[in-house]
Amino acid sequence: AKPAIIHEWQENGALYVRVRSDVxxxxxxxxxxxxxxxxxxxxxxxxxVQDIDNIWNGYPLALLRRIEDSGLFLPVQTSGWPSLGxxxxxxxxxxxxxxxxxxxxxxxxxxxxxxxxxxxxxxxxSGILPKVVPSILLPKIQPNNLGSRRIExxxxxxxxxxxxxxxxxRAQELASGTAxxxxxxxxxxxAFFATGFGSAVDRLLDRQAQFIVDELGRLxxxxxxxxxDGNRLFFxxxxxxxLATGDKFLLYTLSSVSDAMELSSNRLLGVAEKPAATLTVKxxxxxxxxxxxxxxxxxxxxxxxxxxxxxxISRDK
Numbered sequence: 317a318k319p320a321i322i323h324e325w326q327e328n329g330a331l332y333v334r335v336r337s338d339v340x341x342x343x344x345x346x347x348x349x350x351x352x353x354x355x356x357x358x359x360x361x362x363x364x365v366q367d368i369d370n371i372w373n374g375y376p377l378a379l380l381r382r383i384e385d386s387g388l389f390l391p392v393q394t395s396g397w398p399s400l401g402x403x404x405x406x407x408x409x410x411x412x413x414x415x416x417x418x419x420x421x422x423x424x425x426x427x428x429x430x431x432x433x434x435x436x437x438x439x440x441x442s443g444i445l446p447k448v449v450p451s452i453l454l455p456k457i458q459p460n461n462l463g464s465r466r467i468e469x470x471x472x473x474x475x476x477x478x479x480x481x482x483x484x485x486r487a488q489e490l491a492s493g494t495a496x497x498x499x500x501x502x503x504x505x506x507a508f509f510a511t512g513f514g515s516a517v518d519r520l521l522d523r524q525a526q527f528i529v530d531e532l533g534r535l536x537x538x539x540x541x542x543x544x545d546g547n548r549l550f551f552x553x554x555x556x557x558x559l560a561t562g563d564k565f566l567l568y569t570l571s572s573v574s575d576a577m578e579l580s581s582n583r584l585l586g587v588a589e590k591p592a593a594t595l596t597v598k599x600x601x602x603x604x605x606x607x608x609x610x611x612x613x614x615x616x617x618x619x620x621x622x623x624x625x626x627x628x629i630s631r632d633k
Contacts, residue, residue, distance in 0.1 A: 348537035348624055349390040349557045353425035353476075354380050355401045357469070358432040365436050367496035368513075374503025375469065375517075376431060381504075382525035388533045390557055392423040403430050407472045413479030420476025424552045426538050427482070428474040429528070434486075435468040436513075438494040463494040467516050471524050473532060477570075477621075485527045491516035537624040539565075544616060547609050551622055554601045563597040565622040567609055595622055 323334040354376040365371050383389045394401040401419045403412045407430050416428045468488035475482050491512040501507040501514070508514040539557070543550035549567075553559055593616075595607040607622070 347388055347558065348553070349388060350427065350532065350535070350537055351392045351423070351425045351553075351557070352380070352383065352389045352427045352429060352532075353392050353394050353401070353419055353423040355394070355403055355419070355428065355430040357430070358405060358407075359436070360432060360434045361437065365433070367498060368436070369499045369502050369508075371433065371436075371503055375433065375521075376429065378504040378517075379429070379431075379471070379521055379525055379528075382521055383528050386525070386529045386533070388529060392425050394419045394423045394425075405432070407432060408481045408484065412474075416474040416476065416479035420479075424540065425476045427532055428476055429471060430474065431469055431471040433467070433469045435466050435488070438465045439463050465491045465494050465513050465516070467491070467513065467520055469520060469524070471528070473528065477538075483531055485524060485531075487520060487523055489516040489520040489523075538621050541567075541616065541618055541620045541622065542604065544618060548598075549595060549607050549609055549616070549622075550604055551607065552604055554603050554605050556602050559597055559600050559605050561597050561600055563624075565595045565597070565607070566625050567593045567595050567616065568621045568623060569616060570620055 320336050321333055322336050325332050356372050357375050359365055359372060368374075380391045384391055401415070403415055419425065419428050466488055468486070470484055470486035472484045473482045474480065493512045495512060497508065497511050497513050501511065509518045537553075537557075539551045539553035541549050541551050593609045595609045597605050597607045599606040609616075
């Protein structure tokens with residue numbers, strides 16, 4: 317609510333003002349921005365997208381911009397930007413885990429996004445018109461006889477620490493008409509979205525962006541320790557991630573990646589973690605921060621994590 321002045325008075329030459337305002341504790345409104353990196357998308361049938369300008373990079377970049385607008389995510393660059401990293405098909409294969417971990421390590425990303433565009437083809441009109449059509453019949457041609465064009469894509473969300481697949485989402489949208497988009501309309505531009513096909517892509521991007529926000533937005537914020545100087549710890553998140561001095565985090569040491577392996581299937585489930593201490597942020601820069609920990613005789617290493625967990629911190633107080 318808007319602050320309201322309820323009383324003013326002067327005393328010893330000073331003006332005092334009493335204000336009433338509803339104040340929400342900072343820990344209840346924190347939404348630290350989680351870092352996310354993208355890879356180049358695959359296109360199952362490149363012949364279907366010859367009229368579209370660079371959908372391979374354009375689609376994931378447009379998706380990244382939308383999830384950035386949520387205020388919950390901070391896009392980060394993989395090596396070789398703007399030439400995006402790339403995973404091998406199928407995107408959920410176990411062999412991609414190491415590539416995901418490498419991309420996340422290079423960029424500092426907590427999550428990595430990949431995807432494949434399965435279909436961007438057209439349906440021809442339902443009826444075949446004769447070569448000569450009497451003009452009196454033309455007004456009777458219905459819109460559904462003009463054909464349509466599909467856009468179908470699947471996105472994959474990977475954990476940056478383990479490289480494991482978290483979840484995936486496949487969806488499609490339909491555009492009326494089969495008119496070509498034109499390579500003079502950059503993917504994601506206003507001119508692109510003004511086309512019938514671009515409008516369908518716009519709707520699909522919105523659905524997939526909302527899925528990402530719903531799935532990853534509820535997961536805790538992580539950052540990595542990048543330098544250790546006594547009890548002073550440097551980590552790779554700063555004001556661009558929404559941090560401020562006085563914020564508190566939990567420190568976690570990471571066990572071997574194989575500690576959380578399902579032996580029957582050799583499937584990686586995650587990385588075992590051990591809570592080590594509490595960290596308080598003392599200095600903040602745009603891309604990194606410095607905190608002090610209450611750790612004693614803890615074997616902290618570069619690469620260990622800090623995590624925002626207000627319930628755990630409050631229990632420790």
